[in-house]
Amino acid sequence: xxxxxxxxxxxxxxxxxxxxxxxxxxxxxxxxxxxxxxxxxxxxxxxxxxxxxxxxxxxxxxxxxxxxxxxxxxxxxxxxxxxxxxxxxxxxxxxxxxxxxxxxxxxxxxxxxxxxxxxxxxxxxxxxxxxxxxxxxxxxxxxxxxxxxxxxxxxxxxxxxxxxxxxxxxxxxxxxxxxxxxxxxxxxxxxxxxxxxxxxxxxxxxxxxxxxxxxxxxxxxxxxxxxxxxxxxxxxxxxxxxxxxxxxxxxxxxxxxxxxxxxxxxxxxxxxxxxxxxxxxxxxxxxxxxxxxxxxxxxxxxxxxxxxxxxxxxxxxxxxxxxxxxxxxxxxxxxxxxxxxxxxxxxxxxxxxxxxxxxxxxxxxxxxxxxxxxxxxxxxxxxxxxxxxxxxxxxxxxxxxxxxxxxxxxxxxxxxxxxxxxxxxxxxxxxxxxxxxxxxxxxxxxxxxxxxxxxxxxxxxxxxx
Numbered sequence: 001x002x003x004x005x006x007x008x009x010x011x012x013x014x015x016x017x018x019x020x021x022x023x024x025x026x027x028x029x030x031x032x033x034x035x036x037x038x039x040x041x042x043x044x045x046x047x048x049x050x051x052x053x054x055x056x057x058x059x060x061x062x063x064x065x066x067x068x069x070x071x072x073x074x075x076x077x078x079x080x081x082x083x084x085x086x087x088x089x090x091x092x093x094x095x096x097x098x099x100x101x102x103x104x105x106x107x108x109x110x111x112x113x114x115x116x117x118x119x120x121x122x123x124x125x126x127x128x129x130x131x132x133x134x135x136x137x138x139x140x141x142x143x144x145x146x147x148x149x150x151x152x153x154x155x156x157x158x159x160x161x162x163x164x165x166x167x168x169x170x171x172x173x174x175x176x177x178x179x180x181x182x183x184x185x186x187x188x189x190x191x192x193x194x195x196x197x198x199x200x201x202x203x204x205x206x207x208x209x210x211x212x213x214x215x216x217x218x219x220x221x222x223x224x225x226x227x228x229x230x231x232x233x234x235x236x237x238x239x240x241x242x243x244x245x246x247x248x249x250x251x252x253x254x255x256x257x258x259x260x261x262x263x264x265x266x267x268x269x270x271x272x273x274x275x276x277x278x279x280x281x282x283x284x285x286x287x288x289x290x291x292x293x294x295x296x297x298x299x300x301x302x303x304x305x306x307x308x309x310x311x312x313x314x315x316x317x318x319x320x321x322x323x324x325x326x327x328x329x330x331x332x333x334x335x336x337x338x339x340x341x342x343x344x345x346x347x348x349x350x351x352x353x354x355x356x357x358x359x360x361x362x363x364x365x366x367x368x369x370x371x372x373x374x375x376x377x378x379x380x381x382x383x384x385x386x387x388x389x390x391x392x393x394x395x396x397x398x399x400x401x402x403x404x405x406x407x408x409x410x411x412x413x414x415x416x417x418x419x420x421x422x423x424x425x426x427x428x429x430x431x432x433x434x435x436x437x438x439x440x441x442x443x444x445x446x447x448x449x450x451x452x453x454x455x456x457x458x459x460x461x462x463x464x465x
Contacts, residue, residue, distance in 0.1 A: 001101075001104040001105070003024055003027040003028055003029045004027060004028030004029070005028060005029070005030070006028075006029045006030070006070040006071060007029070007030050007032075007068065007069050007070045007071075008024045008029045008030070008031050008032075008069065008070060008071045008072070008073060009031075009032050009033070009034060009065060009066060009069045009071075009072045009073070010024070010031060010032070010033045010034070010072075010073045010074075010075075011033075011034050011035070011061065011072060011073070011074045011075060011078050011084075011085070012034075012035055012074060012075025012076075012077055012078040013033055013035040013037070013042055013045050013075070014075050014076070014077060015144065015145075015146055016075050016076060016097075016098040016146040016147075016148070017033065017035070017073075017075040017098070018045055018048070018049070019098065019146040019148045019149050020073045020075075020098045020101055020146070020148055021033050021049060021052075021054050022048075022049075022052060022054075023101070023148045023149075023151065024073070024101075025052045025053060025054055026052075029071075031052075031053075031054045031055075032054065032055040032056075032057065032065065032069075033049060033054060033055070033056050033057065034057040034058075034060075034061050034062070034065050034066075035056075035057070035058055036058075036059065036060060036061060037058060037059070038058060038059050039058045039059070042056075042058055046058075061082065061084050063084060063087070065084075066084045066085070066087065066088045066093075067088075067091070069088070069093050070093070070094075071093070071094050071096070072085065072088055072093055072094070072095045072096075073095075073096055073097065073098060073101055074095060074096070074097055074171060075097075075098065076097065076098070076142070076165055076167035076168050077167065079192060080095070080170050080171060095171065096171050096172075096173060097167075097168050097170070097171030097172065098146055098147065098148050098168070099141065099147050099162070099164060099168045099169075099171070099172060099175055100171055100172045100173055100174065100175055101148055102146075102147035102148040102150065102151060103147075103172065103173075103174050103175040103176065104174065105151045106147070106150060106151055106154055106160060107154050107155055107156050107158065108138075108154040108155060108156060108157065108158030108159060108160050109158070109159045109160065109178050109179075109293070110160045110162065110176065110177045110178055110179075111126060111130075111159065111160070111161045111162065111177060111178065111179045111180075111181070111289060111293070112141075112162050112164050112175075112177035112179070112180050112181065112206055113126065113161070113162070113163055113164065113181040113183065113285075113289075114163070114164045114165065114166070114169065114180075114181065114182055114183070114203055114206050115181070115182055115183025115184045115185065115203075115219075115225070116183075116184050116185055116186045116187075116188045116333060116335055116336070117183065117184060117186070117278065117331075117333070117335055117336045117339060118183045118184065118278060118279075118281065118282045118285075119142065119143075119163045119164075119165075119183065120142075120143050120163055120310055120313060120330065121274070121279065121282045121309070121310050121313050122181070122183060122282045122285050122286050123139060123141070123143050123161055123162070123163040124139060124143065124307075124310050125282065125283065125286040125303070125304065125307050126139075126161050126286045126289050126290070127139035127161045128303045128306075128307055129286055129287075129289070129290040129293075129295055129299070129300050129303040129304070130159045130161065130290070130293060130295065131303070132295065132299040132300070132302055132303040133290075133293075133294075133295040133296065133299050135157070135158075135159050136154075136155075136157065136158045136159065137158075137159045137161055138150045138153060138154055138158055138159070138160045138161065139161045139162075140160075140161075140162060140163075141161075141162030141163040141164050141168070142162075142163040142164055142165045142168060143162075143163040147160070147162055159293070162177075164206065166188075166189060166192075166193065166199055166202040166203050167189075167192070167202075169202050169203065169205040169206055170202050170205070172205060172208065172209075174209060175208075175209060176209040176210065176214075177206065177210070177214070178213075178214050178215065179214065179215045179216075179217065179289055179292055179293065180206045180207055180210060180214070180215070180216050180217070180232070180234065181216075181217040181218075181285055181288075181289060182203060182206065182216075182217070182218055182219065182225045182228055183219055183222075183225065183281070183282065183285055184219050184222040184224075184225050184281075184335075185199070185200055185203055185222065185224040185225050186222075186224075186333070186334075186335035187199070187333070187334070187335070187359070187360070188332075188333040188335070188357065188359075189333075189357055189358075190357060190358035190359070191356070191357045191358040192357075200224055203228075204228055204231045207228065207231045207232035207233075207234065210232050210233055210234040211233055211234070212233050212234065212235070213234075214232075214233075214234035214235070215234050215235050215236075215237060215292045216228075216229070216232045216234040216235070216236045216237070217236075217237050217238070217239065217247065217285055217288045217289060217292070218236060218237075218238050218239075219238070219239060219240070219281065219285070220238040220239065220240040220242075220243065220245050220247075221240050221241060221242055221243075221281070226238070237288055237292065238288075239281065239284035239285050239287070239288050240284070241277065241280055241281055241284065244256075244258065245258065246258055246259075247284075247288050248266075248284040248285070248287040248288040248291070249284065250269060250280065250284070253268055253269050253270060254266070254267070254268055254269065255267050255268075255269060255283070255284065255287055257287060257288070257291050257297070259291065264291075264297055265297075266287055266297050266300055266301055267297075267300070267301040267304060267305065271301070271304065271305040272304060272305075273305070273307065273308055273309075274307070274308070274309055274314070275309070275314055275343045276314060276339060276340070276342060276343035277339075277342060277343075278339040278342070278343075279314075283304055286300075286304070287300055287304070290303075311327075311433075311436065312327055312328070312329040312330045312432060312433055312436035313328060313330045314326060314327075314328045314340055314343060315327045315328070315436070317439070317440050317443045318443050318444070318446075318447050318449075320408065320443065320446045320447045321413065322412070322413025322414060322415075323408065323411040323412070323413065323414075323415050323416070323417060324415075324416045324417070325404075325416075325417045325418075325439075325443045326340075326416060326417070326418045326419070326420075327419050327436045327439050327440055328340045328418065328419055328420040329419055329421065329425070329432045329433070329435045329436030329439060330432050330436070331419075331420040331421060331422060332354075332357075332421065332422070332423060332424050332425070332432055332465040333357065333359060333422060333423075334359045334360065334361060334363060334364060334422045336420065336422070337350075337352070337364060337420040337421070337422040338363070338364065338367060340418060340420035341364075341367045341368070341371055341372070341418075341420065342367070344371060344416050344418070345371070346370070346371040346372075347371075347373060347414060347415045347416060348371050348372045348373060348415070348416050348417075348418050349372070349373055349374050349376065349407040349410070349411050349415060349416065349417045349418065350368070350372045350374070350375050350376070350392075350418050350420060351375075351376045351377075351378060351397075351400065351403045351404070351407070351417070351418065351419045351420070351421065351439075352364075352375055352376070352377055352378070352381075352385050352389075352420070352421055352422055352423070353377045353378035353379040353380075353381050353382045353385055353421055353422075353423055354378065354379040354380065354381055354421045354422075354423030354424055354425050354426075354427055354428070354429075354435070355379065355380055355381065355423055355424040355425065355426045355427040356380060356381035356384055356423055356424075357423065357424055359381075359422060359423070360388070361384065361385050361388040361389050361422065362388045362389070362390075364389060364391075364422070365388075365389055365390040365391045366391065367391075368389060368390070368391035368392045369390070369391030369392065370391075372391065372392045373392065373393075373410075373411075373415065374392055374393045374394070374395055374407070374410065375389060375392050375393070375394045375395065376394075376395045376397040376403035376406055376407055377394060377395070377396050377397060377403075378397055378398060378399055378400050378402075378403050378421070378428070379421075379423065379427045379428050380427040380428075381423045381427075382396060382398070385422075399428070400419075400428070400435065400438055400439060400442070401438070401442050404417065404419075404439060404442040404443065404446070405442070405446075408446050417443075419435075419436070419439045421435070424465040425465060426465070431465070432465055
């Protein structure tokens with residue numbers, strides 16, 4: 001892709017938008033950016049962009065801004081069907097995302113990981129496994145470090161490990177991972193995609209440019225993911241907690257890899273430090289990637305055994321007066337909340353709510369009845385959750401701080417207070433990281449610890465949750 005002298009518009013100023021604008025400017029493009037947020041909301045980003053000669057439009061997406069461009073790069077949080085982008089396509093202007101922009105220039109081996117849940121944990125663990133083999137692993141994408149920032153860092157021998165969302169996959173054209181992973185597909189982002197079929201279709205684009213020399217890794221225990229085998233030309237390997245497959249699986253108390261040369265025991269399941277059966281699946285997927293990437297089993301075992309929970313993913317925060325507090329702010333859909341609830345035997349005080357994504361909360365009722373003492377609702381989705389959920393007493397808390405404090409007043413020693421909201425964060429917070437940090441700050445206050453991280457959190461990658 002030739003950028004020198006081209007007119008390029010970047011839409012959306014999350015991390016990926018800013019990184020894209022700077023990348024384009026350094027390669028000789030005339031760059032403009034447009035974001036519906038106000039100047040005050042973008043006060044940290046605007047000076048940096050202006051210093052690089054990039055023009056900035058805030059508070060709107062003006063129709064004229066989108067005209068006479070040679071290329072438009074959209075951030076993940078910007079819907080691809082907004083009128084300005086539709087009209088741009090009608091005028092023949094290419095519209096791509098930051099991941100596709102990076103794909104035009106990235107060197108090295110690309111591993112792409114998607115799924116409704118578990119992406120960040122698995123992506124981070126795969127990076128650790130690649131690093132354990134002494135290789136240069138660059139870990140990013142939807143995980144927080146834009147793929148475009150790796151262009152100047154990735155040589156031919158680098159391993160670029162990317163978490164990719166359905167929003168990012170909507171705007172690819174040539175993106176070509178040598179190893180593509182689909183962890184699971186359950187209803188999510190229906191407010192954006194309109195239907196589960198559309199969401200499934202967006203996820204399936206991860207295989208679009210694969211060839212017979214590549215690998216696809218699929219969850220044999222998740223029917224929509226397993227059915228994607230028909231969508232790729234790559235060699236398919238599976239992972240499963242429940243049955244033996246060509247790939248990674250659990251046999252007794254061991255994780256086993258089955259490849260062309262037979263079965264290899266990788267490690268005992270008991271060495272996994274992460275809570276929950278869903279994290280066994282994440283580990284199996286990472287083991288499969290590691291083996292396909294040529295990492296030695298002993299190196300994989302060492303990396304998995306030393307790996308601990310990623311922040312905001314079923315993260316143990318503290319024990320206060322015998323009550324354990326867990327931060328699973330990344331549980332931004334119903335299925336993730338189900339997995340979080342399944343990680344504890346019971347006695348849970350559950351905090352639910354945020355920005356609704358068109359979810360059905362009734363499916364939580366059975367688990368709530370079995371394992372939850374009380375539910376505390378917060379945010380814009382509170383009324384919908386309260387109308388659909390059955391099985392436990394519901395406390396309308398309004399804010400996260402109130403929910404944590406109310407839970408702390410009623411929880412007894414041996415109970416668990418769990419933030420697993422089943423919703424996006426954007427009604428009251430900048431990002432799920434911001435929400436999780438506020439939770440941890442409030443817990444820290446209960447424990448008599450002073451924490452100040454929450455006020456500094458910013459939205460990640462323009463709003464992909």
